[in-house]
Amino acid sequence: MAAQKLRQGLPRVIGGEPWPPAGDVEVADAAVKVAAAAAPSGADERAERVEETAPVAEASAPAAGEGFDSLAVAHPVSSAAAAPPSLNDPQGMRRGLPRTPGGEPWPPAGAAQAVAVAPATAAAPAASAPTAASAPTRVAPGEGEATERKRVPRTERVETSAPAPASGIGEALRRGLPRTAGGDPWPHAGMAAPAAVTVAVEEDVEAPADLIEASDIPASTAVETVDVSTPLPFQRTVFPGKNAFTRPAAATEPARMGPFTKGQWAGVVIVGGAGLLGAAAMAVLFVRWLLSLSGMQDFLQTYPGEYHLPEGAPVGFPGWLGWQHFFNVFLMVLIIRSGLSVRHDKRPTAFWTARGNAKSKISLTLWFHQSLDILWLVNGIVFVVLLFVTGQWMRVIPTSWEVFPNALSAALQYVSLDWPTENGWVNYNSLQQLAYGATIFIAAPLAAVTGVRMSGIWPKNATRLNKAYPVEWARAVHFPVMLYFVVFIAIHVFLVFATGALRNLNHMYAVQGSTDPNAYADNWTGFWFLVASLVVIAAAWIAARPMVLAPIAKLFGNVSAR
DSSP, X not given: OOEEEOOOOSBSSTTOOBSSOSSEEEOSSHHHHHHHHHSOTTOHHHHHHHHHHGGGOOOOOOOSOTTOOOOOOOOSOOGGGOOOOOSSOTTSOOOOSOSSTTOOOSSXXXXXXXXXXXXXXXXXXXXXXXXXXXXXXXXXOOTTOOOOEEEOOOOOOEEEEOOOOTTSSOOBOOOOSBSSTTOOBSSOTTOBOOSEEEEOOOSSOEEETTOBOGGGSOTTSOOOOOOTTSOOXXXXXXXXXXXXXXXXXXXXXXXXXXXXXXXXXXXXXXXXXXXXXXXHHHHHHHHHHHHTSHHHHHHHHHOOSOOOOOTTOOOSOOHHHHHHHHHHHHHXXXXXXXXXXXXXXXSOSOEEEEXXXXXXXXXXXXXXXXXXXXXXXXXXXHHHHHHHHHTGGGGTSOOSTTHXXXXXXXXXXXXXXXXXXXXXXXXXXXXXXXXXXHIIIIIHHHHHHHHHHHSTTSOSSOHHHHHHSOHHHHHHHHHHHHHHHHHHHHHHHHHHHHTTHHHHHHHHTSOOOOSSTTTTTTOOHHHHHHHHHHHHHHHHHHHOSHHHHHHHHTTTEEEEOO
């Protein structure tokens, strides 16, 4: 008989005391006495038989199965290895989860586990083994548990063998750390593993749940304690499917065009287009309602959308203006294309270097962009000079403050889809005049100045000049100016076709017009000039690649792959 102090852990309920309760527990022969005390009336004799026959019993216990609610037998080991009482139930076995949904914890309260400890002596009488094997061994059920007859399932006999030492008891267990602070190493000295374990289950028989005859257990096998805390050995009915052994291939990331994929861009175009159409329809309805008011009717009569040009203003378009218009469109389209290529080109395929200046190495695309800029600047200078020489500047530069209310009137008429009455051969409306003047004399100079600052022409060692005009300012202005040109071209082309395509094309491309706004309405000459110019522009767009640009660039410098 020995006492052992149990180590306390976390409480079993919230706010409770640590578990198990503080105190010492007797560990030798404790389970037998607890079983005898907890057994109901009529079970004392069975408990005594278990205690008397345990030292000499060497029979195997049936395996845990249906019908075995509580069973405990012992290995022939030393008394020092006796099992301590349960930590959860001081009078019986440790209680766990219920065996049925919604039931009580298992085993029932008060159920005792009988543990018989055999003394480690070799002088046990050999004749007592048959007596122990033939004596009936009964296990007391828990308090309040009904006794019923259950069928024991038929299973095969399973034997687990281990090499037995010379003592015949089993191989001594290796001792490790103590289970309590300051205690002895665990397991106790003298504890040994069984030499052989045989678990046997009788065939399909009916027996009371609270009675197990020891005569049915073979005497030549060792006995193993049945652990009721483990789940019952049910037949496996659930098996892993093919998804447990195969993994689906990871979906490849779709190619992106900028921030979105092709499908996302399609969604943006559809949703954005629908939103713009809805907003445009609302704007049209609102402006038409606004212009129907009496005050706005008087405003439109006072400011019809244009004012008279000064005396001596030219009428019509000269031939040089048509050619300048074509060259300007041709160069602007290629400049925008090459500028976007420079912005997105991370690994150029070819480079250009000026002769005699190895430090001026730039990509071939950037050289093409800067060359187009130079041609565009030359064309623009010629265009501006001719504007002032021929007096055409009065058509694009405002000469009266009436330009602003007339521009507002023209904008309202455009939004209401009731185009303002005007004849471009004679005079532009005020909104056109402001747009053309801002493009020629504001946007174009900004594009030129910022482009020169970012090009190789700009002196790199001019400290004061670079500090006064940082390159960051040029980059911050140059790209928005390019976007302005794109928007201007889109709106300009749309209005040219929406307000009289044939007449407007004859004015600019065929240089044909009249003071009568309805003249040349059926003349297609200007349209075919437009088609020819678009073919030339498309061919230049396709040809703007290193294979074609490299021979031209070699005329002005050296071209290399790296």
